[in-house]
Amino acid sequence: MRIDVVTLFPQLFDGPMTESMLWKARDRGLLDLRFVQIRDFTTDRHRTADDTPYGGGGGMIMKTQPVVDAIAHVRQGAPTNVPVILMTPQGRVFNHAIAKELSNHERLVLVCGRYEGIDDRVRQRVITDEISIGDYVLTGGELAAMVIIDAVIRHIPGVLGAEGAADRDSHADGILEGPHYTRPPVFDGLGVPQVLLDGHHAEIERWRRKEGLRRTWDHRPDLLRKAALSEDDQFALAEFAEEDAELMRRHGG
Numbered sequence: 001m002r003i004d005v006v007t008l009f010p011q012l013f014d015g016p017m018t019e020s021m022l023w024k025a026r027d028r029g030l031l032d033l034r035f036v037q038i039r040d041f042t043t044d045r046h047r048t049a050d051d052t053p054y055g056g057g058g059g060m061i062m063k064t065q066p067v068v069d070a071i072a073h074v075r076q077g078a079p080t081n082v083p084v085i086l087m088t089p090q091g092r093v094f095n096h097a098i099a100k101e102l103s104n105h106e107r108l109v110l111v112c113g114r115y116e117g118i119d120d121r122v123r124q125r126v127i128t129d130e131i132s133i134g135d136y137v138l139t140g141g142e143l144a145a146m147v148i149i150d151a152v153i154r155h156i157p158g159v160l161g162a163e164g165a166a167d168r169d170s171h172a173d174g175i176l177e178g179p180h181y182t183r184p185p186v187f188d189g190l191g192v193p194q195v196l197l198d199g200h201h202a203e204i205e206r207w208r209r210k211e212g213l214r215r216t217w218d219h220r221p222d223l224l225r226k227a228a229l230s231e232d233d234q235f236a237l238a239e240f241a242e243e244d245a246e247l248m249r250r251h252g253g
């Protein structure tokens with residue numbers, strides 16, 4: 001997969017994108033990650049990439065022409081349907097399903113704004129998708145682009161080792177993962193659930209599913225409305241509901 005990042009600050013990607021999994025993916029040729037400097041597409045002596053907003057109001061707006069030209073440059077040779085994604089707090093909110101869908105594309109273009117935003121005509125002419133990584137504002141789209149890159153490449157076959165499978169992640173099937181443990185068997189008086197030490201594989205899988213459901217019930221009950229739930233799952237949830245009701249009877253709400 002090839003990802004082109006269009007940005008005024010390509011140096012921001014140096015650390016995060018050259019470590020660990022990201023680097024392995026690039027080293028193995030599974031990810032071709034490139035950066036294009038928007039300022040290289042300015043045409044004036046001062047290489048001006050931003051300007052004051054029409055209508056006033058302060059802040060600076062990224063100019064249309066350098067961004068449009070930078071995008072046109074990276075799109076050369078790309079299929080006409082390549083997603084050109086603007087990182088913006090006004091986009092649809094990113095999640096596991098979107099990460100997986102984007103991983104099916106041979107190429108992506110990620111566009112990072114700075115200042116108070118980009119002249120809207122960039123969006124009108126060349127942007128195909130607008131994505132937000134959450135309901136908060138950052139000083140630029142670069143950190144959001146790094147989040148997208150990390151979440152997307154985990155779904156490319158061969159990026160995670162055999163031990164890791166993105167289909168087992170929290171959110172893969174709409175419920176969270178349960179707790180994990182490694183040695184030692186006792187830490188500061190805290191043990192490890194006996195079922196994990198017994199080595200009975202089917203029992204362990206049942207326990208993991210139930211603890212994942214318990215976490216979802218406790219922390220993200222909103223996810224349960226959309227999750228695919230088996231009879232066993234629904235039985236477990238009824239048990240949690242009964243436990244909560246019992247606590248309420250004993251201690252009040």
Ligand code: 4G3
Pocket residue numbers: 086087088089112113114115116117118131132133134135136137138139140141144
């Ligand atoms: C406004 C993305 C701000 C418009 C970008 C870009 C937060 C996110 C910016 C624009 C960002 C996010 C840059 N802040 N929640 N800041 O994904 O096009």
